[in-house]
Amino acid sequence: MSEIGLVNRQFGHRARLALSPAEIRIIDDQAHAARTMWNCLHSWWQMMPKAKRGLAAADEAIRQARQDLDYLAELPAQAAQAVLKTYFQSWKNCWEGRADEPNFKARFRAAMSVDIPQGRDLNIVRVHRRWGMVNIPKVGRVRFRWTKDLPVGKRADKDNRITGARLVKDALGWHIIFRVRGLETAPEPHQGPQVGIDAGVNIPLALSNKDHQDHGRPPRRPDGKADRDKWLTQKEKTKLLTLERQAAHQKSFRKKGEKTSRRLQHTYDQIKQLRAKATRRAVDWQHRPTTYLARTYGTVVVEQLNITNMVTSARGTIEEPGKNVKAKAGLNRSIAQEAWGRTVTMLTYKTARYGGRLIKVPAPNTSRRCSACGFTTPGSREDQATFVCKNPDCGFQCNADWNAARNILHLYWTGHAIVEVPAAGRRGRRAGKTVKPVAAR
Template sequence: MKRLQAYKFELKPNGEQQRDMRRVAGACRFVFNKALAWQNEQYDADKTVKFSYTTLANLLPLWKQDPALQWLKESPSQPLQQTLKDLERAYRNFFAKRADFPRFKKKGQSDSFRYPQGCKLDQANSRMFLPKLGWIRYRNSREVLGAVKNVTVSFNLGKWFASIQTEREVETPVHPSTGIVGIDMGIARFATLSDGSHFAPLNSFKRQEKALVKAQRAMSRKQKFSNNWKKAKANVQKIHARIGNARRDYLHKATTTISKNHAMVCIEDLQVRNMSKSASGTTETPGKNVKAKSGLNKAILDQGWYEFRRQLDYKLAWNGGQLIAVPPRNTSRTCPCCGHIAKENRLSQARFECVECGFEENADLVGAINVLRAGHARLACAETSPAGWGVGPRTHRSDSCDYRLSAVGILVL
């Protein structure tokens, strides 16, 4: 089977190479904004018009012939073409209701460009070749396996990075373990496993919140676009980067541990976007408990539940395992002993006590057990099969069958 994997390294360009990379990133940003403006004008004139990458790519040579845009010829053609492909993908995601309408790019935000081919990698000498930029040294922290498919160069906090995507053939993995576990996601406990273990939350944003507020207030007191304002802005960006790096590092360690020790993982199919919606409401119908809901939304987004699931998905596939997503409805209100479902079963955030049989346990652990049994119900509905682990689709979700948990097993209705 083919495995796509990305490796990210910090680049160490000289002064001339840094200027060239800033020039290429600026050209890509200009082409993206110009193409987006052109599409908006065409769409306003005719609402039925449809655009494609081919239409935009045919405009690129015409723009280069413009005497005022001769500087576009100094940049490699491939990154400019890839920028137009990114715009086409953004439009498709918008019309498919997967993302918001494409916005114009701003200098200093997500400056990047991508090479689909023509790049070379010299790992022995810790350098890589990028068209029209030459050989650039990088911090070689690990070995790159597979053939290089594309390279994305990005700028963040005064440093340049290169993300190298590779492709290689690997044997179909077989997981060394046969363990099956259910996971309940939470805030007081980041992840509770059905075997009784749990992962404590990192709360990287909460830890840095006071420092971030202090830095933002200092920036607000500076004159905008002054040198002191730029220094204060860089300090704010460093804090944000520290928050994101700590969260990603924690999620990678947690998902690696789980994927190596369990062949099948059942997880709740949480809709994080809906769970973290604002409760402020409108002027006519104002919301209730807005402050409390705002704090809850902040805590939910600080956990990184979607990234946790995404990492589990591909890491289990690499190890020969499987991820099953089940509906989260009533997982924390169902008694795993008698199957009674009631809101009163969960007396508090951490305590579960069945009003029918008196069963008591930690509420998160009860949720993890019910998630595990729901995963078994999915298998019983023949939506997944252990014989296909690591071969077919890795994440399974469906609302076509209902289930009820009982003390002796699962009764599929």
């Protein structure tokens, strides 16, 4: 916090670049050079004794490599320094238990990216309402899609400015991610109501007060099977099916050990573009309800889910084969499409921005416990969409996701709240502490 009532806020803004084929080729070469630089650093790290693994020695090594290898010189000097700092930071994260050990970056599996660490080199100018111009080292002035007001020109100062950027490539092309630092007024404590949220498949975000957030796309097809392409139109689904069959046909002619042909790789690229388009639509929808929830509610209570264990395959082994394998696989695809973890991440920073709180409660039995009588009776959750309490003295019946949302909020009221804090464990672990809840509103 720099001044009383003001807070420093750092965030990223992603924008699409409009590049010519020659510019795409230059940035592709830079990204491959950055990946090669990372792999060279990793090889150097493994070969050098522990006593000589220093930042200065590594810096001297990459300077010499850029002189000896011409294709490494295609990467700007500052971007090469950013690769060096990122590599050493990855080891620091590993030693402190926040991540696994860094490894080699494969050509086709690693994400292509180039860092621009100095914000002053960007020289961002807004051309008109839809487009802006940015300077990329060794590429020149290129256009990008202007969708958010950025602190550039007279609006930029030492507290509100762009500190750097990163070029990233996905199936839809190259994008630029600006690192923005701003000084904002600290939000007042949100006085909105409390709400419990259950992330489900039938209702994406079921709320305890029935203010459900639904994207209107059914999780299953008319034949009852899970719809893994629900974010695509029917025309796009037909095209995707045609491309997948085409790829399978082309792959049948490839002998073992042969490289992927350009024709097959082009088919794969078309499939990736459709998948990326579906993901972009899903993320766009997630931003809208999470912003609405953060603005409306002061306390948002969610489950602490272990999604990795939830989407584990039920196939089993040869000695002990699993049951309902196809049904479990369809459920796993539906869970993966809803991206519950990404929703919680959005709620985490958005509630903090609007002065609210995000609380996590234990997940066991929230979907099997009756929210009316409080008992967990076997057989109450026989249907995926409906909850029917089998307690003879209750008989409560409602939507299963709404019942779980009510249980989630009740756990917070009864003092089972968990606040996440950084832990010294492996990646994905968090240490928690119980907090006393405020009075229910």
